[in-house]
Amino acid sequence: xxxxxxxxxxxxxxxxxxxxxxxxxxxxxxxxxxxxxxxxxxxxxxxxxxxxxxxxxxxxxxxxxxxxxxxxxxxxxxxxxxxxxxxxxxxxxxxxxxxxxxxxxxxxxxxxxxxxxxxxxxxxxxxxxxxxxxxxxxxxxxxxxxxxxxxxxxxxxxxxxxxxxxxxxxxxxxxxxxxxxxxxxxxxxxxxxxxxxxxxxxxxxxxxxxxxxxxxxxxxxxxxxxxxxxxxxxxxxxxxxxxxxxxxxxxxxxxxxxxxxxxxxxxxxxxxxxxxxxxxxxxxxxxxxxxxxxxxxxxxxxxxxxxxxxxxxxxxxxxxxxxxxxxxxxxxxxxxxxxxxxxxxxxxxxxxxxxxxxxxxxxxxxxxxxxxxxxxxxxxxxxxxxxxxxxxxxxxxxxxxxxxxxxxxxxxxxxxxxxxxxxxxxxxxxxxxxxxxxxxxxxxxxxxxxxxxxxxxxxxxxxxxxxxxxxxxxxxx
Numbered sequence: 001x002x003x004x005x006x007x008x009x010x011x012x013x014x015x016x017x018x019x020x021x022x023x024x025x026x027x028x029x030x031x032x033x034x035x036x037x038x039x040x041x042x043x044x045x046x047x048x049x050x051x052x053x054x055x056x057x058x059x060x061x062x063x064x065x066x067x068x069x070x071x072x073x074x075x076x077x078x079x080x081x082x083x084x085x086x087x088x089x090x091x092x093x094x095x096x097x098x099x100x101x102x103x104x105x106x107x108x109x110x111x112x113x114x115x116x117x118x119x120x121x122x123x124x125x126x127x128x129x130x131x132x133x134x135x136x137x138x139x140x141x142x143x144x145x146x147x148x149x150x151x152x153x154x155x156x157x158x159x160x161x162x163x164x165x166x167x168x169x170x171x172x173x174x175x176x177x178x179x180x181x182x183x184x185x186x187x188x189x190x191x192x193x194x195x196x197x198x199x200x201x202x203x204x205x206x207x208x209x210x211x212x213x214x215x216x217x218x219x220x221x222x223x224x225x226x227x228x229x230x231x232x233x234x235x236x237x238x239x240x241x242x243x244x245x246x247x248x249x250x251x252x253x254x255x256x257x258x259x260x261x262x263x264x265x266x267x268x269x270x271x272x273x274x275x276x277x278x279x280x281x282x283x284x285x286x287x288x289x290x291x292x293x294x295x296x297x298x299x300x301x302x303x304x305x306x307x308x309x310x311x312x313x314x315x316x317x318x319x320x321x322x323x324x325x326x327x328x329x330x331x332x333x334x335x336x337x338x339x340x341x342x343x344x345x346x347x348x349x350x351x352x353x354x355x356x357x358x359x360x361x362x363x364x365x366x367x368x369x370x371x372x373x374x375x376x377x378x379x380x381x382x383x384x385x386x387x388x389x390x391x392x393x394x395x396x397x398x399x400x401x402x403x404x405x406x407x408x409x410x411x412x413x414x415x416x417x418x419x420x421x422x423x424x425x426x427x428x429x430x431x432x433x434x435x436x437x438x439x440x441x442x443x444x445x446x447x448x449x450x451x452x453x454x455x456x457x458x459x460x461x462x463x464x465x466x467x468x469x470x471x472x473x474x475x476x477x
Contacts, residue, residue, distance in 0.1 A: 009153050009414040010426055011076070022077045022475065025191040038073045038419050041183045045071055048179055069172055070468030072418040075180065076429060076450040077473045083194075083446060086149070086157055086433070089342030091442050092333060094145050094435050097164055097320050099336035101141040104319060105131045115331045119352075120324055126373065128281060128316035130288055134305050136314045137212045138439040143276075143312035144203070145435040146448075149343070151414035158411075159329070159343050160430060164320035165313060166278055169449040169469075170434050171236035174199060174243075176449075176471040192476035194446035200243030202436060202443055207244075207274045209438035213307040214260060220273035223247040223263060225254075227279050227295045237278050246276070256299040261309045274310040275300075281315050323372045323406045324350050346411060352403040360407040361398060364391055367407045368459075369398065382459055384410050413459055416470065418452060428453045430461050431472065447472035 012023045019027045030038075049068050078086075103109050104127070110116045121127045146167025148160040177196050181188055204222060211220035226237035228250055241248035253264050254272070262269035277284065283293040288301040303309050319325065325332075327348035333341040349356040351369075360367060364383050371379040381394045398405055415426035433448035450470040451461035461467040 008412045008426070008428065009151060009156075011151070011414050011416050011429075012426075022079045022082075026075065026077060026187070029187050029190055042071075042073050042419060045073065045179050045183060048182070049175070052175065070454055071176060071179065072452055072454070072468055072470050073180075073183070074417050074419055074424065075471045075473045076416045076431070076452075077475065078447070080475050080477045082155070083474045085155070085342070087444050089157070090147050090433055090435060090444055092337055092339060092342050093147060093159065093162070093329070094142065094437060094442055096329075096333040096336045097145065097162060098139075098141050098437060100332050101164075101314070101317060101320060102135065102139065103336070105316060106133065106135075110332065110335050113335070115335055116325075116328055120322070120328075121319070124319060124322065126281075126316075126318040126322055128319075130301060131314070131316040136210075137307070137310045138210045140210050140312075140437050140439065141314040141317050142320070143207060143210060143314075143437055145437065146432045147343075147435065149431045149433070150346070150411055151429075151431070152412055153414075157343060157431075158346050160346055161323065161326055162320055162329070163432070165318040166280070167432070167434065168233045168236055168278075169432055169451075170199060170445075171239040172469050173434070173445075173447070173449040173472065174239075176469055180471045191473070194474045194476050196445055196447055199434070199445050200240060202445075203240070204244040204246065206436040206438040206440070206443060207276060207310075207312055209440050210310045210312065211273045212310045214271075214309070215273040217273075221247070221270065222274045222276065223249045223272045225249055225251070225275050225277040225279055225297075227283070231278070233278065240276075247272075251279070251294065251296050254297045254300075256297075256303055259303060259306060259308050261297060261300055261303050272309060274312060276312045281318060284311075284315060321373075323348070323370055324352065324403075327406060346408045349407040351398060351405040351407060356407075357398070357402045360405075361395060364395060364398075366410060368410055369394065369405050369407045372404055372406060382410065385457070385459070410459070416450070416452065418454065418468075418470075425456070427456070428459050428461065429470070446474035 012020060014020055049071060111118050142164045144167055146163035149157050150160050151157050173196060207222050208220045222244065224237055224241040224246055226234060226248060238248055247263060249263050254261055257269050260271035262271050279295050282290045284296040285301045286293045286296060287298055304311055327350055329345050330341050349360050351357045351360055367383045369381040413428040416429050417424040418427045429450050429452045431448050431450050434445045436443040450472040452468050452470055453459060453461045454468045455466055
């Protein structure tokens with residue numbers, strides 16, 4: 001018997017083929033255009049992306065050359081009313097995440113209360129004992145957050161996962177909008193879309209507001225720490241540094257000077273106040289973590305704990321990305337905010353629990369199974385689209401290391417049209433809004449990055465797995 005995926009919510013068309021209100025202005029414009037306009041503009045956009053260098057690398061691939069991120073010309077559109085509700089849910093969740101991280105590294109009240117099992121922290125590589133008892137400048141742990149959302153109905157948005165460590169993709173959000181505005185300037189005069197181009201300015205302002213106690217200047221110096229040109233997200237690191245007017249540095253450019261982290265300049269070494277790091281915890285400081293790392297800065301953790309620098313995001317925030325802990329987010333939100341979650345989680349089975357593991361093994365062909373610390377679409381199984389051989393192989397992995405996996409139902413992700421050779425065709429999408437956190441409050445960029453599964457029937461939207469991106473529009477009132 002052929003396995004089938006559940007029916008999906010079409011974001012542009014309702015059941016009788018009528019255009020939904022969000023897409024009314026766009027569709028009216030689209031119907032007035034020459035038939036081959038989008039295809040011609042698509043070729044122009046690809047040439048623009050290639051000239052700009054908007055690429056990524058695929059790790060573990062034999063032909064791991066730089067690739068273009070596929071970009072689709074049909075926008076993903078959200079109404080102002082829908083966005084207001086989403087924003088309230090996103091803000092609530094981000095507030096809870098920061099409170100949760102502070103608690104985990106201090107009194108662990110949520111563990112004492114019995115709402116979160118202590119076993120989830122024990123031997124968890126994402127939990128850093130080095131952060132216990134320390135509060136980052138301004139009390140902010142997650143300066144930049146990406147909340148991955150999926151839509152299953154008219155008003156049904158659910159959180160698929162939290163990205164509190166080093167969320168990526170914001171450069172593609174910005175370049176997608178710039179490309180669309182360059183290709184179709186008249187469209188933006190007809191459809192009022194909220195701006196995203198000021199994100200770098202808002203990011204710089206938000207990071208500067210988190211300056212450490214040692215900062216003694218009116219305008220804090222912000223730098224972006226990159227692993228270097230061979231990192232898959234190097235384009236984004238360089239792009240954001242340039243757009244913010246910040247310095248782009250590697251570990252070899254930095255050293256400890258007079259209790260500060262200083263960068264090499266033509267005038268000698270100059271202290272940095274805020275370091276937006278795109279280097280994982282393990283490689284951040286060879287004195288504290290991996291002694292073989294050449295990507296980080298020797299001694300930076302001592303300077304950090306002494307108040308000499310702000311590291312964004314704070315070391316140890318990766319514990320909030322743990323997918324087993326994600327399954328407790330409804331309890332976490334209620335514990336720290338005193339409110340019911342506005343945005344719901346996807347139902348999740350923790351395979352470390354015997355009853356849950358039995359259910360997952362009995363229903364493997366119907367479920368999505370993910371690694372607890374996995375990302376990028378790697379190491380996961382989508383039961384309904386897997387072969388018998390793949391299911392058998394994954395069952396062996398589950399039995400060998402059940403604590404390494406969680407499972408979720410196969411969701412009917414909503415669809416948005418993409419441009420194909422045969423015309424417009426629906427494809428599954430998710431949404432990653434970007435959130436900035438500082439002592440001044442929470443700032444949510446309207447829209448975010450829409451990732452799209454370009455293959456018919458595919459539910460995997462990650463660029464490393466063949467997905468692409470779209471411009472995300474939030475309509476103005």
